[in-house]
Amino acid sequence: MSSTPEITEAEVTNAVYDPFDLFTLFAEGSIADGDQEPAPALPVANPSPPTDARHPADVMHLHVPAAPTLRRIGNVAYFAAKGKAYRLRPASDGSYIAVSITTDERAAAGATMKATAAQVWHECGAGTDPAPPRVEHGQDHMGKPTAAVRGENEQSGLSLSIRREQFTTACPRCGGSGELKSYRRVNGGVCFRCEGDGIGMYYTIDEAVNAVYRLDIEARARADEKAIAAVRKKWRLETFDAAHPDLAELFAQATHLPEFAIEMRKLICKGRTLTECQLSTLRQMATEDRTRRATAAEREAERVAKVEASRPAGAEGETVSVTGKVTTRAEYSSGPDYRPRRKVRIVVDDEAGVQVIAFVSTRAAAGVRLGNRVTVTGSVADPTARDLVTLAIQSRLIRAKFTTT
Numbered sequence: 001m002s003s004t005p006e007i008t009e010a011e012v013t014n015a016v017y018d019p020f021d022l023f024t025l026f027a028e029g030s031i032a033d034g035d036q037e038p039a040p041a042l043p044v045a046n047p048s049p050p051t052d053a054r055h056p057a058d059v060m061h062l063h064v065p066a067a068p069t070l071r072r073i074g075n076v077a078y079f080a081a082k083g084k085a086y087r088l089r090p091a092s093d094g095s096y097i098a099v100s101i102t103t104d105e106r107a108a109a110g111a112t113m114k115a116t117a118a119q120v121w122h123e124c125g126a127g128t129d130p131a132p133p134r135v136e137h138g139q140d141h142m143g144k145p146t147a148a149v150r151g152e153n154e155q156s157g158l159s160l161s162i163r164r165e166q167f168t169t170a171c172p173r174c175g176g177s178g179e180l181k182s183y184r185r186v187n188g189g190v191c192f193r194c195e196g197d198g199i200g201m202y203y204t205i206d207e208a209v210n211a212v213y214r215l216d217i218e219a220r221a222r223a224d225e226k227a228i229a230a231v232r233k234k235w236r237l238e239t240f241d242a243a244h245p246d247l248a249e250l251f252a253q254a255t256h257l258p259e260f261a262i263e264m265r266k267l268i269c270k271g272r273t274l275t276e277c278q279l280s281t282l283r284q285m286a287t288e289d290r291t292r293r294a295t296a297a298e299r300e301a302e303r304v305a306k307v308e309a310s311r312p313a314g315a316e317g318e319t320v321s322v323t324g325k326v327t328t329r330a331e332y333s334s335g336p337d338y339r340p341r342r343k344v345r346i347v348v349d350d351e352a353g354v355q356v357i358a359f360v361s362t363r364a365a366a367g368v369r370l371g372n373r374v375t376v377t378g379s380v381a382d383p384t385a386r387d388l389v390t391l392a393i394q395s396r397l398i399r400a401k402f403t404t405t
């Protein structure tokens with residue numbers, strides 16, 4: 001269907017997201033040769049290696065700054081180098097010490113904040129320009145010439161390669177087809193953005209080298225920005241918690257945090273001031289949360305007390321009688337599928353530390369109701385079995401007989 005079958009849908013998708021595809025490189029031969037022919041829009045088949053190959057450094061004009069930018073967060077100056085954040089702490093003699101945020105180790109000391117930051121910047125290599133991208137000429141498996149531009153920077157982890165086949169990116173308006181079917185009444189549907197050639201943009205090799213170099217530097221800056229943003233976010237949350245100690249407890253819990261509280265947390269991270277209405281909703285939530293947790297703690301204390309007080313109903317094989325309340329009565333199916341038998345699981349709790357569990361037939365359980373007081377008599381089969389939920393000892397009885405009291 002497409003008029004340019006060599007551009008697949010996958011490539012069009014890549015063209016939007018893949019930074020490799022943002023550049024189109026011309027065959028350098030066609031540039032060096034001058035204006036004998038109009039420059040082809042697509043890569044030419046036989047590029048000669050560049051004759052006047054300028055060193056990539058000649059065309060680069062971007063450099064990393066000599067010192068990091070100092071950021072004030074709260075009343076403290078921070079900076080980032082190589083993706084790590086540092087705090088500047090004044091020393092007693094008026095000089096400054098740079099301390100790593102992550103390791104809390106002293107990284108450098110200097111007379112001024114700027115000089116201290118610059119020293120860390122210099123020592124960790126953040127002030128060194130990335131190595132110039134390499135241009136590699138080669139051939140693909142079909143013998144067609146290829147070129148790749150690679151920028152390599154261990155710190156940013158960036159390695160870009162632009163192959164000749166990918167130098168042209170599809171026009172984002174028409175997806176590379178050069179025409180728009182829905183506009184075929186207008187000038188035959190020719191795409192106005194690419195004027196029908198389907199090409200989004202292209203760069204020369206020099207421009208691509210510059211772009212790779214720039215991406216490398218930008219990746220460093222982004223990593224530093226991210227480190228500072230994390231510090232700022234942490235500071236905002238801590239400042240908010242200090243100003244609203246009544247809400248700190250609510251926010252401290254990682255689970256069960258209500259949706260609204262999560263949203264408010266995000267706003268605080270962005271540096272927004274919460275309205276009085278939002279704050280009062282949060283306070284109400286904090287109160288509910290305290291009540292809920294107090295109840296849960298009470299219940300947990302009860303459970304622990306019950307587990308500690310629990311003891312076996314008797315020794316294995318001993319016949320015992322337990323009088324208490326039926327706390328569980330659950331029917332279930334047992335036996336093979338072709339002959340299922342209805343059975344009942346019954347737990348009797350004497351509320352003095354003895355619980356027994358019995359698995360009996362529905363007939364044996366007749367008349368036993370949940371909450372009733374009954375006396376159960378049976379032989380202890382497993383004295384130290386435990387309730388899987390509360391973990392209290394729940395001796396298992398066999399041949400259990402119930403009498404309603």
Ligand SMILES: [Zn+2]
Nearest residue numbers: 171174191194
């Ligand atoms: Zn187009």
